[in-house]
Amino acid sequence: MEPMLSVKNLTVKFPTDDGMVAALNGMDLTLNRGETVGLVGESGSGKSVTSQAIMGLFKESRAVIDGEITFEGTDLLALSEDAMRPYRGKKIGMIFQDPLSAMHPFYTVGAQIAEAYQVHNKVSKKAARQVAIDMLGRVGIPDPKRRVDNYPHEFSGGMRQRAMIAMALVCEPELLIADEPTTALDVTVQAQILDLISDLQAETNSAVIFVTHDLGVVAQLCKRVVVMYGGQCVEQASVRQIFQRPSHPYTRGLMASMPHLAGDTDRLTPIPGSPPALLALPKGCIFADRCEFAKIVPDGRCLNMRPELIVEDDHAVRCHGHELKLIDETSLIGAGS
Amino acid sequence: MVSFLFRRFGAMLLLLLVVSFITFTLFHFGPADPASAACGQECTPDRVEQARVALGLDKPFFVQYFAFLSGLVGPRMLGAPGAEQMCAWPCLGKSFQTNENVTDMIANALPYTLSLAIGAVLMWTIVGVGFGLLAAMRKGKLTDRFIVGASSIGVSLPIPVTGLVLLLVFVGTLGWFPFTTNQIVSPFGEAGFGAWVTNYFLAWVALAVLFSAQYVRITRNNMIETFSEDFMRTARAKGLSRRKIVFKHGVRAGITPIITMLGLDLGALLGGAVLTEQIFSVPGLGFTAVKAATSGDLPVTMAITMLAAFFIIFFNVLVDIAYAFIDPRVKVN
Amino acid sequence: MSAPLLEVTNLTKHFPIKGSMGRTVGAVKAVDGVSFTLEKGTTLGLVGESGCGKSTTGKVLMRLLDPTSGSIKLDGEDITGLKGKQLDGFRRRVQMVFQNPASSLNPRQSIGAAIASPLVEQRIKVPGGIKAKVADLMDRVGLRPEHANRFPHEFSGGQRQRIGIARALALDPDVVICDEPVSALDVSVQAQVVNLLKDIQADTGVSYIFIAHDLAVVKHMADDVAVMYLGKIMEQANKRELFENPRHPYTRALLSAVPSVDLDAALTERIRLGGDLPSPSNPPSGCVFRTRCPAYELLDEAGKQRCSTEVPAGAMACHFPNAPLAATVGA
Incomplete structure (x- = not known):
């Protein structure tokens, strides 16, 4: 079956005063209809850039984009800003990290949801308002008839994110891109929002790209995970595979450095060093300077050659050591222990 | 409220x-x-x-x-x-110089200043905000650089220079405009709207060159900041047309500081545009104030100072009230 | 037995709400009767969600804010009433590490000068000189001493937090108040800083008040944990006790809300809190948590009556700990 969305070898560079910032360096991603995939990485890994590139938000900016984004057979990168409009909101909905700044402060929540509906549906103002009320009810806002006339600042953080979700889903898009939607929220509110997204996803069967830095959120919500580092996908597999058999040294490092509630480890195992500087990427593997396996891979390959993304049993890994079978189960660094 | x-x-x-x-x-x-x-x-x-x-x-x-x-x-x-x-009330005294009733003097001078202010404010708002918006939308491109360049020239031109050059070129050399006359005080008078515009046009331009330049800058900077707000990205992600994104979402949010500035400038201008009135011989409040102040005419000076202060404070209050209407986050209490 | 290093009793911090004409019309009860003790060489974790008053507690402890009432004792000495210069001695012994290392460092000051600044301000004579002391501090937090002349922007987020920690350690304090020290950092770097703080404690015997919203991080850092809600401590216990056998309904809800990486965790209880945080200027009567409490709705009338009139007190601020909870799945 043809995937619904496929991103191939996507590169995005931003010109700055200090030079070109390479935000994406050959990103790959595929997504099937109705599937929920988690895009995981730390700051600067390119996870948000990926989601915004899919939405075409870098069109008409100074960003230099190369590669391929195919959505239902259409090359989205080739579309003009105007030709992209029928996709935005209608076929692809998007929610953002901070719902307070993502909503217009001067319009009511209801007006903003109704507007999102009216862009793509020829209906009267009154009908659109009713749609907004219904949608607010569906995302669990109590007393939606009254709340529809509130301004964003009159909502609590959790309710605002619910309203954002209502706005993104009002046209019943086939794909929902959620860009760190719970990062700014408290943990009990995050739990409510994750429940909501997962319920709505089951109800509408839309596909979801969930961008997050939290592996726990991925485990709870997603079927498949894409781990990003330095603007590349370094590992892609089912959630179960990733958690039981993490193969890329970075994925393993990430899991080992994560504090857990369960278990009784007193000491965390951090990844040494810091995330890569996107202004001057190494010519070899981007993770090499923080990777303990780079030393055991022969010919200094990790320092001189970018590894390819190798797919085996639906488990894709971008690592010389893994490719040469030099890293096995026994060399796990503390993951899951 | x-x-x-x-x-x-x-x-x-x-x-x-x-x-x-x-x-x-x-x-x-x-x-x-x-x-x-x-x-x-x-x-x-x-x-x-x-x-x-x-x-x-x-x-x-x-x-x-x-x-x-x-x-x-x-x-x-x-x-x-x-x-x-x-x-009779309101009594502001009589001029020490001419023994005229000051209230009458002000009533005579005010229409000139109003004519000057209204036209100039309209002109610089349209030009300044329009080009500022255009520059913001074309940020970094040639259009933007040209507008920014032109505005830095405009901002550094003092009114006496612009005014005299305008008079010299358009009245003196080219003869496109008549000398300013104090016979025309209202667009609804006998002379008609056209004559009113022609009479004050050069004075408006002199004021507008200076103020437009400031408005271009503040509009451009504000709109650029607004365009980078998260909610503008949301508006795009909804699939809205460019026109709606810019005007309904962008301008609505970015216009508030411009309204403040407009209110303050209008208030200040209504107190009398001293230099412009002098150069274009418009017998408005500024003109009258200068004459009174240099001859120690206390009642006239007092009255115009009070009126100018009143306008500035009044427009300040007006701006505050406008804010409460524009921004729902502002609570009037 | 000697007095604990830090003893906080019934600490409150109310921010007055000004109405029109400058009248005080109410108060935001940011911290409302918080008590705990901190022993030498141990860590107390203060956890809770935004608006629970944990950061305000930290600021009051640091005396950046004046407490409304209550007392703070350091080594048995009451420092609550000290003002201005009198606080110098206290400031030498209690230091703070902030959440955002970028904004707590002066961008025009070299990091060596930043680390030395507490020593200079307090006019402390360092045997061997300030330079050597700074080098030693930088070495201790894992920075290269030869970088002392560099400026904050030349360092990554994690390194800047190390600079903040070095500065806090300059005066060899007895207590360091860490206000969300790792929440702005990426996971891989966060682990470095958590480990560093623990190593420093093992070396120097410093005590920490560790303020964080991330329960998992607190579990790794703290010996004792206090869970705060709406300005009050809900449950306070030894770490092992609290995480393995949480008794307060709020603690249980909080713990169950943390997404687990354990894929087979479906059997743990799943409690979802409804509604929103009540306003701290008008908290519910009796138990402040009752309006969202998953145990409250299952109580009988007498129980509900008790919760809405009596304020629960103590390390286990609940009238009915271990009561059955509503909306619980598979518990």
Whole structure:
């Protein structure tokens, strides 16, 4: 079956005063209809850039984009800003990290949801308002008839994110891109929002790209995970595979450095060093300077050659050591222990 | 809302009172002697004293001040004892120089200043905000650089220079515009709308060149900041048209600081555009104020100062009220 | 037995709400009767969600804010009433590490000068000189001493937090108040800083007040944990006790809300809190948590009555700990 969305070898560079910032360096991603995939990485890994590139938000900016984004057979990168409009909101909905700044402060929540509906549906103002009320009810806002006339600042953080979700889903898009939607929220509110997204996803069967830095959120919500580092996908597999058999040294490092509630480890195992500087990427593997396996891979390959993304049993890994079978189960660094 | 308005207007009155007191004090203890100025060229000490009594300047400071204030609440009597005349409310006194009723003088001068201000404000708002918006939308491109360049020239041109050059070129050399006349004070007068525009056009341009340049800059910077807001990204992600994104979402959010500036500038301009009125010979408030101040004409100076202060404070309050309508986050309490 | 290093009793911090004409019309009860003790060489974790008052507690402890009432004792000495210069001695012994290392460092000051600044301000004579002391501090937090002349922007987020920690350690304090020290950092770097703080404690015997919203991080850092809600401590216990056998309904809800990486965790209880945080200027009567409490709705009338009139007190601020909870799945 043809995937619904496929991103191939996507590169995005931003010109700055200090030079070109390479935000994406050959990103790959595929997504099937109705599937929920988690895009995981730390700051600067390119996870948000990926989601915004899919939405075409870098069109008409100074960003230099190369590669391929195919959505239902259409090359989205080739579309003009105007030709992209029928996709935005209608076929692809998007929610953002901070719902307070993502909503217009001067319009009511209801007006903003109704507007999102009216862009793509020829209906009267009154009908659109009713749609907004219904949608607010569906995302669990109590007393939606009254709340529809509130301004964003009159909502609590959790309710605002619910309203954002209502706005993104009002046209019943086939794909929902959620860009760190719970990062700014408290943990009990995050739990409510994750429940909501997962319920709505089951109800509408839309596909979801969930961008997050939290592996726990991925485990709870997603079927498949894409781990990003330095603007590349370094590992892609089912959630179960990733958690039981993490193969890329970075994925393993990430899991080992994560504090857990369960278990009784007193000491965390951090990844040494810091995330890569996107202004001057190494010519070899981007993770090499923080990777303990780079030393055991022969010919200094990790320092001189970018590894390819190798797919085996639906488990894709971008690592010389893994490719040469030099890293096995026994060399796990503390993951899951 | 009602209590908010009451409080704001109460504060406004208080502020005006303070302004009047300060102006009055400065004048009273200043070096100018209005009595000898009013008495003319050939003046004996006797006649100066007579003039002093006639003008009421012989009375103690506070008596004079309260006499002035009483004219603001009701009619008051003016003139030397025995020759008193009734001055109807609102009484701002009589000119020391011409003995004209100051209220009438202001009523005569105000339409000129209004004509000047309204046209100039319209012109620079349309030009300044329009080009500022255009520059913001084309940020970094040639159009933007051209507009920014032009505005830095405009901002550094003083009004006397622009004004004189305009007069020289368009009235003198080219003869496209007539000399400004003080016969036309209103767009609805006998001369008609066209003549009114022609009469004030160059003065408007002189003011607008300077102010447009400032408005271009503030609009551009504000809109660029607004365009980078998260909610603008949301508007795009909804699939809205460019026009809706820019105007409905962008301008609505980015316009507030411009409204503030507009309110303050309009208020200041209504108090009299001194330089412009001088250069274009428009007998408005600024023109009258300069004449009064240089000849020690206390009642006229007082009145225009108070009026200017009133306009500035009044438009400040207006801006605050406008804010509450534009931004729902602003609570009027 | 000697007095604990830090003893906080019934600490409150109310921010007055000004109405029109400057009248005080109410108060935001940011911290409302918080008590705990901190022993030498141990860590107390203060956890809770935004608006629970944990950061305000930290600021009051640091005396950056004046407490409304209550007392703070350091080594048995009451420092609550000290003002201005009198606080110098206290400041030497209690230091703070902030959440955002970028904004707590002066961008125009070299990091060596930043680390030395507490020593200079307090006019402390360092045997061997300040330079050597700074080098030693930088070495201790894992920075290269030869970088002392560099400026904050030349360092990554994690390194800047190390600079902040070095500065806090300059005066060899007894207590360091860490206000969300790792929440702005990426996971891989966060682990470095958590480990560093623990190593420093093992070396120097410093005590920490560790303020964080991330329960998992607190579990790794703290010996004792206090869970805060709406300005009050809900449950306070030894770490092992609290995480393995949470008794307060709020603690249980909080723990169950943390997404687990354990894929087979479906059997743990799943409690979802409804509604929103009540306003701290008008908290519910009795138990402040009752309006969202998953145990409250299952109580009988007498129980509900008790919760809405009596304020629960103590380390286990609940009238009915271990009561059955509503909306619980598979518990």
